[in-house]
Amino acid sequence: MAAAGHAGADTAGDDWPTRLRRRFLAARTVMLRHPWAPALVSSRPGVPSSVYGYYEGILATLVEGGFSYRIAHRALHAFGSLALGFAQEIFQPAAGDEVDADAAEAQLAALAEQLPHLAAMVAAETHDAADPTLGWCDSQTEFEFTLDLLFDGLERARSGVTPR
Template identity: 70%
Template sequence: MVTRTPLTRERVLEAAVALADRDGLAALTMRGLAAGLGVEAMSLYHHLPGKQALLDGVVECLLGEVTAAVAHEHAGDWRTQLRRQFLTARRVMLRHPWAPGLIASRTSVPPTVFAYYDGILATLVGAGFTYHLAHRALHAFGSMPLGFAQEVFAPGGDFEPEASEAELAAMAEALPHVTAMVASEIHDAGDPTLGWCDSQAEFEFTLDLLLNGLEDLRRQG
């Protein structure tokens, strides 16, 4: 007699992440997920009431990867702690390059995300930041605590960073500065990216700039 592994919410979410890693986020459907788990689609609804709950759960699962990895990091001062945390989050995003698009598309904020940011606020306030300055810090960080930087030019717009030389030349007259920037900033293929202008070097540059600037403001009281 074959004993089937019990279906749990955690097992469903782990399978969902694995499916998105293998086939892309578009392939993540309740029916496809159920087929991969060897169950009927209705079985999933006992653990996740629908597609949106599934996607929120996937975000929760990804943040679980981040927090589990951060727990093994040695703490330092607040800048060192947050820098390690944000770079740890980035390593998770690079393992799941479809994840930034999913997180940016959510119209509701899963409770786990609030808890994650509450921990960041605890680090800032514990270092002497006022809640006012800590609030401004969160605005300045944007999506960086989650391991990626929002694109300057939203995907799907008219701007195409992978334009040919002829297309760049045609753009130059109307958009000389944008064209020059694009031509100079096309990254090496070996530089891990989560978007054309979200390279590892740029992520770390922006992160260090923000952390050092916030430290100056903290010292000023």
């Protein structure tokens, strides 16, 4: 994560969301270059010692941005693997080369009868099969959308609207 930490170096005068966005997107660039890395990071039971300095930078950004350590701690949990440049997915669809197109279409039609909203979402959403971060729905747009939601929620918490 040292490369992501250096690439995400702070620029004087930037606000906390800009600084964190730059840091997280730099980490994502690293993960996209090394598609095996998310699985390796996820396989570790604890935080690798090389990541502590990276987290220190995230915490410093939050505290300098006006957050208490309590909210900064919660933010680290909320960021999860996004801070490291990928979104950890629980379920994985079959890989593209393992899918029979006719069988997949029949399965989607059957799904539509039982679960119409889920089927409509799957049909409406396209995903970048070339995204090597191992996540089914981990596209760049969804990654940044999630960051925006988290940053907005943190700003509300910092402003005194305390989450439960």
